[in-house]
Amino acid sequence: MTTENIISSALEHGFTAAVPLKPESIDCKTQVRDMCEACKAYNTTWICPPACGSIEQCSERVLSYPRGVIVQTTGQLEDELDGEGMMEAGRVHGENLKVFYKFLRDSFKGDELLALCAGGCGRCAKCTYPDEPCRFPDEQTSSMEAYGMLIAEVCKDNNVPYYYGKGTITYVSCYLFR
Template sequence: MNQGERFVKMAVEMGFSRAACVPVSEISFDASLRRYCEMNLCGSYGNNYACPPDCGTPEQMEAKVRKYQNALVVQSITKVNDIRDDTETKKVKKEHNRKMSELVRELRQAAPGGTAVMAGPCALCNECKKKKGEKCIFPEGISSCLSAYCIKAQELAEKCGMVYWCPEGEAAFFSIYLWSEEGI
């Protein structure tokens, strides 16, 4: 079993609905997706160091991803009463990101130097220090989301054999762990 297969197995054992590995070269980007961050529906634009405009331009974000070779894509599919209920959806996303943070701790032991792309803004602190104009206290640990990276999530899901649009009563969230194999 190669490293990617081990990582997929770890993710599934940790409770993710699906997991798959793809070469980073197969991840597609679209800088026009940045407009969704700029709409600031989540309230994090300019208020979180991991979010635009502080995280970098779309080109800089793509370059951050391209420095790695491999991507472990994980998905959580969770039953919800109403996908439009922001309180319920945020709770489900928070649980997805909690599991992903646990997985990332294990993956960093096996593949040091990797980085995570989360489902939503960095939440290492209860409130990002950016809001108060203070320095980030976890600069090595912050993780931007797929939107901040301008990753074409639907295309990536399809490449990984995952559903992007769930049926009524379900919500799907995605995260990625990027790493390079030693000695390659």
């Protein structure tokens, strides 16, 4: 599937923006990864640090892909304190990601596809980590932050806005392909 086709399909799947991502533009930063240690999901699932690999391993994995796509879902807020609006936009982005990932998996098998989304896993009521392997390795999606990515920087370096103006919120994820 060409990158152009992936972008068209992403927009058909509900994302409000989808643009090509240059993997070589991604700088996996130790400082971003370090912030994961303050998160309650740290060291609790296979998709979070430290289980998702060292920052060097994540960087090497990202750079092994020749192409990618950034996807965004922008929601409208009633005001800057509209928590319900923020949660609703996050829910829509999560649903878009889930359905689109399933769609992509028909064309890209195993490590031909790497999805980097947002937040923790939550796929199982209780993660098997660290005693047993992941139950759904083909559905695993680490977060862009776990890979040390600064979202605003990744967007800027790939010529797509991150901020769409007052009264909006934008969720960002990416897919890498080989």
